[in-house]
Structures are given as C-alpha cells and as structure tokens.
Amino acid sequence: MSVRLARSLALATIAAAAAMSVGAASVGVSWAQGAPPAPTVQIATPLAKRVTNWxxxxxxxxxRDQVEIRARVSGFLDSIHFKDGELVKKGDLLFTIDQRPYQLAVDAARAEVARTAAQVDLAKNEVERAEGLTQNRTITARDIDQRRANLNGALAQQQAAEANLKTAELNLEWTQVRAPLAGRISNKRVDAGNLIAGGQSGATLLTTIVSVDxxxxxxxxxxxxxxxxxxxxxxxxxxxxxxxxxxxxxxxxxxxxxxxxxxxxxxxxxxxxxxxxxxxxxxxxxxxxxxxxxxxxxxxxxxGETDALLVPDAVIVSDQASKIVLTVGADNKVVPKPVTLGQISDGLRVITQGLTKDDKVIVNGLASPMVRPGATVAPQPTEIKVAATN
The missing domain is CATH 2.40.30.170 (Efflux pump adaptor protein, beta barrel domain)
Structure with a gap:
C-alpha cells in the first residue's frame, strides 16, 4: 500500500467518525425537542350557592275515591249505558234492571194506599156521626170510643201503605244504577240479559269507578x-x-x-x-x-335550604366504589379527592363532603389520558356557572 492510499483511508475514517458524532448529537437534540408538553386543563373553584334540599x-x-258498583235490587240486567273505560259524571245512568216487576209493585202499593185512605174517610164519618148522637144519648160512650179506635187503626194502615209505596218506588228507582261519583269507569263485569243479585250482601259486582282528578x-x-x-x-x-x-x-x-x-x-x-x-x-x-x-x-x-358547593356532574369520576373529583395542587400536579355526592341543583352536582371552596377542580380536559393522579398539568382558570334554563 502506498503512503498516499494510507493517508486517504485515514482521512475517510476520521470523516466517518465525525459524521457519526454529528448524527448522534442531532438525534439527541430531536429527542429533547420531541418531549410531550404538560396537558392543558381548565380549573375552577366549586360554585358556592344556597340550594334547596329534597x-x-x-x-x-x-x-282519591273509588267505588264498586253493585245493584241494590235483583233482576235481569236489561241494558248497559256506558262504554268500557270512559269518563262518567256523577249521576250518569250506567245499568238498567228489568223494571216491570218493580213497576207492578208500585202500582199495587198505590192501590193499597187508596184503599186505606177510603177506610180512613169512612172511619172519620162514623166518628163525626157518633159525636152528634151523644147529645141525645142515642149512642153510648163505649160505641164512640170503639169508632175512634177504628179511625186510629185506619190511619195506621194508611201510614203503613204509604211506607210500602215509598219502598216500592225506591226499589223501582234502584233498577236504574247510576254513577255515585265522577271518574273513569272500568269494563262491565256482567253482560245484558244476565240475572244479577242485589241487596246488602252477595250483590253482583257490575263494574268499578275511580276518581281521576x-x-x-x-x-x-x-x-x-x-x-x-x-x-x-x-x-x-x-x-x-x-x-x-x-x-x-x-x-x-x-x-x-x-x-x-x-x-x-x-x-x-x-x-x-x-x-x-x-x-x-x-x-x-x-x-x-x-x-x-x-x-x-x-x-x-x-x-330545607343549606349552603353547598356545586360542580358539573361530568367532572366526577369513579374509582371502584368511591366517587372522585380531580383537583390541581400548588405544584400543578393532579390531586384526587374522594367526595360524597348530593342532589342535582340547577344542572350541577351538590358535593356534601370532600371539597372546600378553595379547591381547584379540573372542569375541562379530563378526556386526555395524560390527566391522571400525580401528573403535571398546565392549568387555565375558568368559572363554574349555573346551567341555563329555558
């Protein structure tokens, strides 16, 4: 290998090493620059307000009122005058029982009243006639007493006949079963044509009515x-x-x-x-x-009414069996606080225990996975307001 070649290789090695150093430095800078910032959250103190407790x-x-409709007299059910489930007024006609036998009883009672009235008139005439004869001593005092007793007996029979007439008329009136109160009627329990029982006990149930207002x-x-x-x-x-x-x-x-x-x-x-x-x-x-x-x-x-602290219901999170509100401490770290919940008032949740009026509650930004107990956040102040109502 020549001296020139060796020198070239040495220079190439130094350049490569320098390039690797620069690349490593740049990667380190990029890591430092790519660190995630603290998440931004909005915080507010609880709304202090006097609330009505429920x-x-x-x-x-x-x-409020309900009644079972039963007939007071027995007989064949002749007709029904309502629709199932409709509203009825007090006194409306509901059922009609065959009136013919009761009308006959009324006619017979009237006839008896007329007969006894005639007996009373006859007895009165006999008493008056006897009183006129006493002056001439034509009739004895005993006969007068007897005629007066007959008059009293006739008057008693007339009163009894009149009472029987009233009873017969009342029974005839009871063949029309009317609503005793206003309300909604149930369905008919008996169809027309059936024989129903009336009276004080064992009377047939016809329907029911309940008051509605x-x-x-x-x-x-x-x-x-x-x-x-x-x-x-x-x-x-x-x-x-x-x-x-x-x-x-x-x-x-x-x-x-x-x-x-x-x-x-x-x-x-x-x-x-x-x-x-x-x-x-x-x-x-x-x-x-x-x-x-x-x-x-x-x-x-x-x-009653009490002073309470209120927060939006959405800021309350669950931790197993307890309810928690996330707050921000002095070092901008998330601090969880267990709370006891009260009622909803004006669209906000009443906190009965666990918060103070100076706590900084996270009201917005809870959806971020980085907002968790112990994490550092960037708080921004806001205000809790009562929900608007229409």
Whole structure:
C-alpha cells in the first residue's frame, strides 16, 4: 500500500467518525425537542350557592275515591249505558234492571194506599156521626170510643201503605244504577240479559269507578325521615303561618324533570312495627287524566335550604366504589379527592363532603389520558356557572 492510499483511508475514517458524532448529537437534540408538553386543563373553584334540599321516595299513585258498583235490587240486567273505560259524571245512568216487576209493585202499593185512605174517610164519618148522637144519648160512650179506635187503626194502615209505596218506588228507582261519583269507569263485569243479585250482601259486582282528578300518591318513609320532616313542617307553619301540607314533587319512571307539584295531605297515625316505616300521602292535580292509579313514581319532599358547593356532574369520576373529583395542587400536579355526592341543583352536582371552596377542580380536559393522579398539568382558570334554563 502506498503512503498516499494510507493517508486517504485515514482521512475517510476520521470523516466517518465525525459524521457519526454529528448524527448522534442531532438525534439527541430531536429527542429533547420531541418531549410531550404538560396537558392543558381548565380549573375552577366549586360554585358556592344556597340550594334547596329534597329527599326522594318511591311510591305509587292511588285514586282519591273509588267505588264498586253493585245493584241494590235483583233482576235481569236489561241494558248497559256506558262504554268500557270512559269518563262518567256523577249521576250518569250506567245499568238498567228489568223494571216491570218493580213497576207492578208500585202500582199495587198505590192501590193499597187508596184503599186505606177510603177506610180512613169512612172511619172519620162514623166518628163525626157518633159525636152528634151523644147529645141525645142515642149512642153510648163505649160505641164512640170503639169508632175512634177504628179511625186510629185506619190511619195506621194508611201510614203503613204509604211506607210500602215509598219502598216500592225506591226499589223501582234502584233498577236504574247510576254513577255515585265522577271518574273513569272500568269494563262491565256482567253482560245484558244476565240475572244479577242485589241487596246488602252477595250483590253482583257490575263494574268499578275511580276518581281521576285530583289523584293521591302514597309512599313509605323511615322513622328518621318522619321525625325530621315533622320538625321541619312545624317550623314552616310557625314561620310562614302555613296551613297546607309540605310541598312535594313527583315524576314518572320515564320522566327526568320534576314538573308535577303537590302537597302532603296525610301522614298515618302510627309507624309500622315490623318495617319501622310510616305511610304518607301527597295529592296532585290530574286535569289531563294522564296519571293512572297503580303507576309507580318518584316523590321528592322539601327538606330545607343549606349552603353547598356545586360542580358539573361530568367532572366526577369513579374509582371502584368511591366517587372522585380531580383537583390541581400548588405544584400543578393532579390531586384526587374522594367526595360524597348530593342532589342535582340547577344542572350541577351538590358535593356534601370532600371539597372546600378553595379547591381547584379540573372542569375541562379530563378526556386526555395524560390527566391522571400525580401528573403535571398546565392549568387555565375558568368559572363554574349555573346551567341555563329555558
């Protein structure tokens, strides 16, 4: 190998080594420049606000009035005057029982009244005639007493006949079965042409009627709830001179908003010894007849007002069995805080325990996988506001 060739190889080796050093340096610079920045999050202190507290109970709707329709007299069912499930008014004609035998009984009772009236007239005439004969001593005092007794007997028979006539007319009136209250009627239980039994016991059930407006909602509350609400209701009556019951709201299983308002109008007089609960009842308007007896619902009762901290419901995350709110500490690191949840108020979640008014809650940016306990974040301040309502 010549000296010139050896020198060329040496220079090439030095150049390659220099190039490798430069490349390694550039890679190191690119790694430093490509490090991920701290994720940006929005933080806000909890909204301090005075909220109205409500407690929720499960119950069902019940008709305020309900009645079983049974006939007072027996006979063949002649006709039916309603459609199954329709609304009826008080006094509407529902069923007609064959009236012919009862009409005959009325006619016979009237005839008996006429007969006894004639007997009374005859007895009166005999008494008057006898009283005129006493002046001439033509008739004895005993005969006069006998004729007066006959008059009294005739009057008693007339009164009995008139009472029988009223009974016969009442039985004839009862052949028309009318609605005793306004409400929604069920289906007919007996078809026309059947022989039905009437009377005080064993009478045939014809149908049922339930009132629709207003409607009751019954529920069970614990002893602790009963004591707390009793004291609250007493304070409300003293402070506001309230005569109506405690305010209540109800919603159905497919409803999310509490649009139906009413009042508690009854609490039972004793707690159930087995369950330790007491039965309560609220009353609600039902002008559109949409609420149906037997339907389940959720009732909430006014439980006073308190100062509370509120955060958006979306910022609450689950950690196994507990609920957590992520906050940012002084060193911009994510700090988890277990919290106890309250009700929803104005679109925000009430936090009953776990937060202070100075905590910086992460309200936006939680979707990033880099926002986790212990991670460093770049916080940006914002504000929690009450959800707008239409």
């Amino acid at each position: 407690d929720e109970f499960t119950g069902r709707f019940e008709a 207003p409607i009751n909602f019954t529920f069970d509350a614990s002893e602790a709830d009963y004591l707390r609400y009793s004291r609250l209701a007493s304070a409300l009556r003293q402070n506001a001179n309230r005569e109506q019951g405690s305010p209540a709201q109800v919603r159905l299983s497919d409803e999310k908003e509490w649009k139906r308002s009413g009042n508690i109008d009854f609490v039972d007089n004793a707690l159930n010894a087995r369950s330790g609960t007491i039965r309560g009842r609220a009353v609600f308007e039902n002008k559109d007849q949409f609420l149906t007896p037997g339907t389940f619902g959720r009732l909430r009762l006014f439980a």
